Amino acid sequence: MPTKLAIHGAAGRMGRRVVAIASQDSQIEIVAALESAGCRLLGQDAGVVAGGEKLGVPLSVVGESAADVVIDFSVPDAGIAIVDHCLKFKKPLVIATTGFESDQKEFIAKAAQQIPIVFAPSMSTAVNLVMKLTEIAGKVLKDYPSGVDVEIIERHHRFKEDAPSGTALKFGEIVAEAMELTQHVHGREGRTGKRTPQEIGYHAVRTGDNPGEHTIVFGMLGETIELRVAASNRDCYAQGAILAAKWLVGKPAGMYGMKEVLGL
Numbered sequence: 233m234p235t236k237l238a239i240h241g242a243a244g245r246m247g248r249r250v251v252a253i254a255s256q257d258s259q260i261e262i263v264a265a266l267e268s269a270g271c272r273l274l275g276q277d278a279g280v281v282a283g284g285e286k287l288g289v290p291l292s293v294v295g296e297s298a299a300d301v302v303i304d305f306s307v308p309d310a311g312i313a314i315v316d317h318c319l320k321f322k323k324p325l326v327i328a329t330t331g332f333e334s335d336q337k338e339f340i341a342k343a344a345q346q347i348p349i350v351f352a353p354s355m356s357t358a359v360n361l362v363m364k365l366t367e368i369a370g371k372v373l374k375d376y377p378s379g380v381d382v383e384i385i386e387r388h389h390r391f392k393e394d395a396p397s398g399t400a401l402k403f404g405e406i407v408a409e410a411m412e413l414t415q416h417v418h419g420r421e422g423r424t425g426k427r428t429p430q431e432i433g434y435h436a437v438r439t440g441d442n443p444g445e446h447t448i449v450f451g452m453l454g455e456t457i458e459l460r461v462a463a464s465n466r467d468c469y470a471q472g473a474i475l476a477a478k479w480l481v482g483k484p485a486g487m488y489g490m491k492e493v494l495g496l
């Protein structure tokens with residue numbers, strides 16, 4: 233039996249790619265394509281909006297559905313609303329949206345006590361592998377004699393609404409834990425004084441249609457390591473979200489990441 237999937241934010245940049253890829257997957261049946269009440273495409277066929285064949289699934293607002301699992305690529309407030317919905321109907325949920333406030337993250341963590349949730353700022357296998365490499369590099373370089381300066385540079389399209397990216401923040405968490413660093417510095421300007429060894433620096437570049445790029449710089453005296461991962465289109469995220477959705481069905485309540493989905 234194919235997994236019955238609902239996609240929240242289905243007319244967005246990511247939602248459309250999830251619809252397009254899931255509609256070609258014999259293990260998936262798209263049963264709902266959800267959008268905001270103000271979406272001008274409501275009622276139109278989700279497959280056609282995604283640039284493909286008619287699926288017989290109109291874009292609609294959130295309501296009861298036959299979904300086994302929900303994928304969310306929307307905005308933080310709508311993400312919280314879909315968590316509420318999934319709690320009410322006891323549905324597994326893959327949250328790919330970024331930019332949540334800390335109280336919203338707490339709400340999601342609490343919800344995961346009742347339903348299974350995959351919550352990950354990047355669904356890409358390559359990005360999650362580089363997270364693993366970052367953890368290894370951080371642990372190895374922690375006590376490097378000359379000291380190590382870690383800076384995280386992310387580049388995204390001009391339409392992105394949150395900065396730094398959720399992925400950059402996650403890279404920062406990994407580095408902070410591996411290297412026991414405590415200060416997070418966002419950009420620099422003016423007479424800042426010398427860089428302190430406790431800092432992790434974040435730099436958010438916004439240009440054109442870049443679908444996402446992250447570089448983790450480990451700067452030492454005499455040598456530099458850069459771990460870089462760049463998407464050339466959004467399909468890596470859509471494929472990862474679909475993989476996570478299939479993996480999540482039947483799992484017990486809990487908070488999972490792509491680390492668990494990918495077995496990293």
Ligand SMILES: NC(=O)C1=CN([C@@H]2O[C@H](COP(=O)(O)OP(=O)(O)OC[C@H]3O[C@@H](n4cnc5c(N)ncnc54)[C@H](OP(=O)(O)O)[C@@H]3O)[C@@H](O)[C@H]2O)C=CC1
Pocket residue numbers: 240241242243244245246247266267268269270271272305306307308309310327328329330331352353354355356469
């Ligand atoms: N984890 C990952 O791998 C990735 C995460 N992302 C994150 O996913 C999110 C979406 O990105 P992207 O697709 O580029 O953004 P878009 O703005 O293109 O898409 C967001 C969609 O959500 C819709 N939406 C807004 N409010 C609601 C609501 N109340 N109910 C249902 N739908 C709603 C928007 O509709 P409308 O335009 O009508 O408001 C829009 O169609 C971002 O937070 C981004 O950072 C992106 C790529 C990868």
Ligand SMILES: O=C(O)C1=N[C@H](C(=O)O)C[C@H](O)C1
Pocket residue numbers: 330353354388389392393396397398399400443444445
């Ligand atoms: O908004 C995007 O486009 C992306 N957002 C995610 C993030 O904030 O980390 C993931 C990816 O880099 C694309």
